[in-house]
Amino acid sequence: MPDEEMTPPRTGQTRRRGAALEEAILLAAADELAECGYPGLTMDRVAKRAGTNKNAIYRRWPDRLALGIAAYRKLARTIQPPDTGDLRDDVLELLRRANRHWSSPLGAVLRDLLTAAGSAQQLVAQLPEQSTDAMTAMWLTILGRAVARGEASPESLHPRVATVAIVLLRNEFVTRGAPTAPDEVLIEIVDEVYLPLVRRRAG
Known part of the structure; x- marks a missing residue:
């Protein structure tokens, strides 16, 4: 019928x-x-x-x-990776975009959906910002440009390495329940974790 x-x-x-x-x-x-x-x-x-x-x-x-x-x-919009010509600026820009989105009313919807989905990765992967393939591709793109410029080690071009920064930021919202992340937290993620990791990967 x-x-x-x-x-x-x-x-x-x-x-x-x-x-x-x-x-x-x-x-x-x-x-x-x-x-x-x-x-x-x-x-x-x-x-x-x-x-x-x-x-x-x-x-x-x-x-x-x-x-x-x-x-x-x-409701979600497709995000294009930034291309500032500098790895640090690219990573900060992506984190700031994500932070603004996750702090917004639409971001609150996303956090509620993530909480409701729990460990159901097949459902989580359907969310634009959480799709493993899409998110990894974006981060590998900006990291690949950095490798070509000599800013990062070629050995850093690994999905888990490339996405460390966004995973750490997501934890601020999903695990800690923060309504937003202060900019100093984003800078700390970049300067204290991400850049040292991708630059020293060969060692």
């Missing part, structure tokens, strides 16, 4: 199916996340906002967390 045949369309309303219905649900869920955060996200509210029924939602997303992650992807 098509998704919306159980809910007769209102007068003048076109019955939506397939991709059109999925997009309507995702947009409704994204609006709910932006307005109410993840704690306020419910299948009932999303269904009402999308003008559909909960069965149509559950056919696509098995629970509230899966829907929340899919909706967050609608």
Whole structure:
């Protein structure tokens, strides 16, 4: 039975199916996340906002967390790696961007989703900023440029090494529960951990 045949369309309303219905649900869920955060996200509210029924939602997303992650992807923007010509400046810029985002209302949604997902890495990986492949590629890009400039050791081009700085910053939010990280913490991560690590990797 098509998704919306159980809910007769209102007068003048076109019955939506397939991709059109999925997009309507995702947009409704994204609006709910932006307005109410993840704690306020419910299948009932999303269904009402999308003008559909909960069965149509559950056919696509098995629970509230899966829907929340899919909706967050609608809100998140793709970040391009900086290219200042200096490794320290590039790393600080990336950390400052992440810090501003995670300190924002949308960042609060992200933190709630991460907490709810826990150790379910298959769900965490669906979040744009947390995708292992995407995050690693960005950090390897800026580190690779630094290696080419002679600022870092070629041996540092390892995924775990490249992403150390962002993992340490994420711990400030996820593990310590900090609402934001002071800039001196970002500078400490860069100067005391990241740069010494990538420069001395060969030794």
